[in-house]
Amino acid sequence: MAAVDEVVHRGRYAPSPTGRLHLGNARTALLAWLYTRQQGGRFVLRIEDNDFTRSRPEFEQRVYRDLRWMGLDWDEGPDVGGPYGPYRQSERVELYARESARLDTFACVCTRRELRASARRSPGGEVIYPGTCRQRPVEPGRPAALRWRAPPGVVQVDDLVHGPAAAVDDIARDVGDFILRRRDGVWAYQLAVVVDDAAMRITDVVRGDDLRFCTPRQVHLLRALGHPAPRYAHVPLIFGPDGQKLSKRHGAPDLSALREGGATPERTIAVLARSLGLLPDAVPAIPARALLARLPPVFRAPLVDRPLALAALR
Numbered sequence: 001m002a003a004v005d006e007v008v009h010r011g012r013y014a015p016s017p018t019g020r021l022h023l024g025n026a027r028t029a030l031l032a033w034l035y036t037r038q039q040g041g042r043f044v045l046r047i048e049d050n051d052f053t054r055s056r057p058e059f060e061q062r063v064y065r066d067l068r069w070m071g072l073d074w075d076e077g078p079d080v081g082g083p084y085g086p087y088r089q090s091e092r093v094e095l096y097a098r099e100s101a102r103l104d105t106f107a108c109v110c111t112r113r114e115l116r117a118s119a120r121r122s123p124g125g126e127v128i129y130p131g132t133c134r135q136r137p138v139e140p141g142r143p144a145a146l147r148w149r150a151p152p153g154v155v156q157v158d159d160l161v162h163g164p165a166a167a168v169d170d171i172a173r174d175v176g177d178f179i180l181r182r183r184d185g186v187w188a189y190q191l192a193v194v195v196d197d198a199a200m201r202i203t204d205v206v207r208g209d210d211l212r213f214c215t216p217r218q219v220h221l222l223r224a225l226g227h228p229a230p231r232y233a234h235v236p237l238i239f240g241p242d243g244q245k246l247s248k249r250h251g252a253p254d255l256s257a258l259r260e261g262g263a264t265p266e267r268t269i270a271v272l273a274r275s276l277g278l279l280p281d282a283v284p285a286i287p288a289r290a291l292l293a294r295l296p297p298v299f300r301a302p303l304v305d306r307p308l309a310l311a312a313l314r
């Protein structure tokens with residue numbers, strides 16, 4: 001009998017170690033973990049230190065401590081290994097070089113000023129690359145970014161939270177040839193994330209809503225490389241009363257501060273879960289694993305997004 005290739009749910013959390021995890025990161029991690037664990041899937045922790053100019057080992061160590069303190073666990077990751085490693089992007093650059101070599105790319109020496117002068121902007125205000133370097137010969141050895149000659153075609157992305165057509169783009173028209181490697185040698189998030197999600201066989205991506213606008217270009221890249229696209233769920237960010245992303249300015253502690261200040265993980269999990277309407281207000285504290293046992297499947301019903309009861313954490 002032919003072997004049946006069982007499709008296993010594989011989810012991931014992929015933080016960039018460029019700062020401390022805040023409560024918004026924690027809520028996204030919790031949802032990604034809950035969803036994967038409910039499906040009986042494998043949960044991958046990938047450290048996205050592709051930008052070596054901003055990543056710090058100290059923040060990576062805090063990621064492990066903070067997530068474990070919350071009661072989350074992972075089956076694969078830099079600290080536990082796994083079959084699709086390495087799980088740190090700084091150790092995967094050869095793969096990015098190999099995959100980008102399969103794409104139609106060109107070297108770009110446009111300066112910021114040249115790009116800013118370009119009249120075309122996306123609805124989100126981003127510069128649409130005017131194609132200046134498509135035909136411009138670049139002397140060898142001159143520092144240059146690497147851009148993808150994005151083929152035309154409309155990409156529409158369904159989303160477990162936002163429904164069908166949650167993000168639509170004609171990449172060639174609305175974004176332009178985008179960067180795969182920056183001039184300073186940093187592999188761009190768009191390429192690294194796509195190569196890694198495919199290589200690590202990720203089937204389900206749960207991440208913050210601030211990345212929803214990138215998803216069509218990632219799906220476009222995945223298709224060009226011949227990889228299947230995962231399912232996506234873009235979950236709400238946490239905002240302060242002033243409508244800005246929740247931060248220290250609002251008196252919101254980061255996870256390390258909570259952990260080091262003696263807050264309990266059970267109270268923290270309860271506050272996060274209550275803000276999503278996943279737990280009644282009467283429950284003041286719950287371990288992540290117990291939450292798993294009592295929840296209906298996340299994303300089956302619309303997510304609620306309520307202000308965090310920060311006072312309960314003090």
Ligand code: GLU
Nearest residue numbers: 014015016048193207211
């Ligand atoms: N590394 C990204 C971040 O920390 C997340 C990337 C993703 O989930 O696709 O914002």
